[in-house]
Amino acid sequence: MAKATKKQALGRGLSALLKDPENDIQSASDKNADKVVGNIVELDLSSIDVNPHQPRTNFNEDVLRELASSIRELGVIQPITVRKLGFNKYQLISGERRFRASKLLGLETIPAYIRIANDQESLEMALVENIQRQDLDPIEIALSYQRLIDDVKLTQEEMSERVGKKRSTIANYLRLLKLDPIIQTGIRDGFLSMGHGRALINIENKGDQLDIYEEVITKNLSVRDTERLVRNYHSDKEINTHAATNEVPKYIKKGLKDFSDYFMTAVDVKFAKSGKGKIMIPFGSEQEFTRLKKLIKGDD
Incomplete structure (x- = not known):
């Protein structure tokens, strides 16, 4: 208990240091930067902006209320991570659910790790940390991988090293983005699993894709049943293609x-x-x- 109290007191002391205009830290080489960067600091929630690079777009209200209840009883156990934008101004890198739940409770401060990074580094950190730590749906993960390719210019090999996933796993997520947007929404809303999506992606025609998607949803088909349906589709297509000419x-x-x-x-x-x-x-x-x-x- 004494150790936790000491950590909190230290965080409040560092917070005061950050609010001193004469100690405005902008880079890792600035005076007192070593006391702040990488340490846990109590920051005002009002001084933190959400991260526009956050790949998660859906926040379940019931889950947020449960998290808020836990924070009310135990406090924020795992600090959020932010980057310093300017004097007493920060941007969230990871921990948006903890941030939102704390605001829901009406808290004024939150424990945070401070990083000093430029926009490119911040984007990469946000995407990589969220892929590793958050329970994102398959489409959100796929979009995060795509942003690492488009915005950070990472190759699939480099992404594999960053997030600790096989290149084939990354490729399978990226292929989901070729599905019709309606089917992608079905995956995000939990009507389909990634396995269903991987089966449906083998149908190139978007109209046929949607027809089979409707059948999968209506009949509540399993992944195995969906794979069988796709195989039958290709078999019928092969037969119909050659029947007229043979x-x-x-x-x-x-x-x-x-x-x-x-x-x-x-x-x-x-x-x-x-x-x-x-x-x-x-x-x-x-x-x-x-x-x-x-x-x-x-x-x-």
Whole structure:
């Protein structure tokens, strides 16, 4: 307990140092910078601006209230991280939920680690720290990776080193951004998992993508069922592509007559050069369907 009290007193002392215009620290080489940078300092919440580079855009109100309740009882256990913008002015790098929850409680100060960084360094720190520490949804993570590529000019290899993820993992997240925006929203809202998204990305046509997405949502399909649906889609597409141009082989022509005679109805077929195909038996009523089913099952 005494140790915690000493840390808090130290933080208040450093906070006073930062509010002294004669000790305005702008770089790591300035006087007293070593006393502040990397240490825990009690900062006024009013002196901190949120970070425009924050990849998280959705903050669950119930989760914030739960966090606020925890902070009310235990205090802010893990300090936020900020960068110094100017005299008594800071910008949030990480810890926005703790920051918001503290404001929700009406607190005046919050413990913080102070970093001195330029805009480029701040952007990279914000994105990397959030990817590592926050429970971002897959699309938010993908957008963070994309910003590291576009704004910080990191390669996938460099990102792999920064965030401790395999390059293939990063590539899989980035591929999600090729999904139709409606499907991306479905992932962000929790209707689909990343596994669903990885299956749907294999469908290039956005209209077909959306059709299958609607079926997945309506039927509450699992990832495995979705993967099967996508495989069937490609199989049907292959068959339909070649059916119009391929000449029907003799064995199919001969077999179709036997099928038609047996089922007592015209039977059609679609096939591809790979040898794959589909036999289609039409029916016009429930009674007709029942009759065909009995023939297939071999019932009397």
